[in-house]
Amino acid sequence: MMTVKQIYELAVSLGIKNDLRGINVVNRKLKRAKEKFEELKTSERLDFDIESMKNPYADTRILTSGLNKQVKRAMVGIDIDTSEVLLANELSKKKPIDLIISHHPVGVGLAGLGEVVDLQIELLHKYGVPINIAEDITKLRMSEVSRGVNASNHNKVVDSAKLLGFELMCTHTIADNMVAKFLSDLIKKNEKKLEIVKDLMKLLKEIPEYREASKIKVGPKLFVGSEDRYLGRIAVTEITGGTSASKDSYEKIANAGIGTVLGMHMSEEHRKYAEKAHLNVIIAGHMSSDSIGMNLFCDELAKKGIEIIPCSGFIRHSRNKITK
Numbered sequence: 368m369m370t371v372k373q374i375y376e377l378a379v380s381l382g383i384k385n386d387l388r389g390i391n392v393v394n395r396k397l398k399r400a401k402e403k404f405e406e407l408k409t410s411e412r413l414d415f416d417i418e419s420m421k422n423p424y425a426d427t428r429i430l431t432s433g434l435n436k437q438v439k440r441a442m443v444g445i446d447i448d449t450s451e452v453l454l455a456n457e458l459s460k461k462k463p464i465d466l467i468i469s470h471h472p473v474g475v476g477l478a479g480l481g482e483v484v485d486l487q488i489e490l491l492h493k494y495g496v497p498i499n500i501a502e503d504i505t506k507l508r509m510s511e512v513s514r515g516v517n518a519s520n521h522n523k524v525v526d527s528a529k530l531l532g533f534e535l536m537c538t539h540t541i542a543d544n545m546v547a548k549f550l551s552d553l554i555k556k557n558e559k560k561l562e563i564v565k566d567l568m569k570l571l572k573e574i575p576e577y578r579e580a581s582k583i584k585v586g587p588k589l590f591v592g593s594e595d596r597y598l599g600r601i602a603v604t605e606i607t608g609g610t611s612a613s614k615d616s617y618e619k620i621a622n623a624g625i626g627t628v629l630g631m632h633m634s635e636e637h638r639k640y641a642e643k644a645h646l647n648v649i650i651a652g653h654m655s656s657d658s659i660g661m662n663l664f665c666d667e668l669a670k671k672g673i674e675i676i677p678c679s680g681f682i683r684h685s686r687n688k689i690t691k
């Protein structure tokens with residue numbers, strides 16, 4: 368059993384631990400947020416996002432107020448809407464659900480989505496794009512994303528959870544960091560076996576969540592390139608970082624020496640830019656990739672005795688060793 372607050376703190380620490388940018392970069396960013404706060408006048412501090420000094424992921428937040436509520440059972444989904452809250456209410460009649468966790472951000476977490484895109488600056492740099500170019504194209508993307516989510520009805524589901532007395536949390540980038548690290552480590556471990564596109568497709572299809580997704584025709588797919596082309600250097604650039612990268616990033620990473628981009632999802636317009644840049648693009652799958660991240664997070668909750676009720680496209684697969 369854990370409290371809502373303990374679950375949130377664990378989520379943030381797992382996000383930092385698995386951040387592809389490395390812990391030093393993340394800590395420097397947190398330090399800068401603190402300095403920014405200290406420089407503000409008291410009147411200006413009201414608008415400052417206090418959480419940003421210890422949580423670098425604006426899309427991972429507790430959205431209700433029962434921080435000390437003990438959690439024995441959590442309903443976890445990729446998207447939580449009012450329909451899932453109603454579902455939780457029905458299920459609670461048999462056995463209580465103490466917390467609802469959404470992967471995709473809602474409430475203040477959704478409004479902060481543009482902020483986490485800044486992760487892509489150091490991520491693109493890690494794959495060889497000069498930091499100033501990475502910063503320029505990512506900053507533009509951040510403002511695009513922020514404006515894009517600005518008109519949403521951010522608190523709709525939060526209001527529903529409050530009306531029915533549920534605790535609600537969203538864990539977006541922390542889980543995306545976990546799947547990005549998982550895939551990046553898997554690629555590193557199998558480096559010698561990975562020569563052509565087909566080799567990576569085969570490796571991905573061995574992962575349980577992707578195997579499950581393949582059964583409903585949404586397994587890993589090749590969006591650009593062909594199976595017999597060389598992979599070249601593989602970049603895990605579109606698994607974490609809030610949302611899809613800047614369209615200009617493809618040309619930049621191709622010039623930086625990348626041959627293949629592994630992503631979760633890709634728009635048709637982005638695809639055309641990637642094709643023009645001579646890249647291979649493997650799209651592992653959206654719900655399935657998000658499920659891997661949420662599984663790695665939920666495995667940590669399960670270790671503390673929390674029962675997980677998967678819903679809303681979440682393909683639950685535990686990697687915990689059965690000890691009983």
Ligand SMILES: [Fe+2]
Pocket residue numbers: 470539543657
């Ligand atoms: Fe995700």
Ligand SMILES: [Fe+2]
Pocket residue numbers: 471653657
């Ligand atoms: Fe997603």
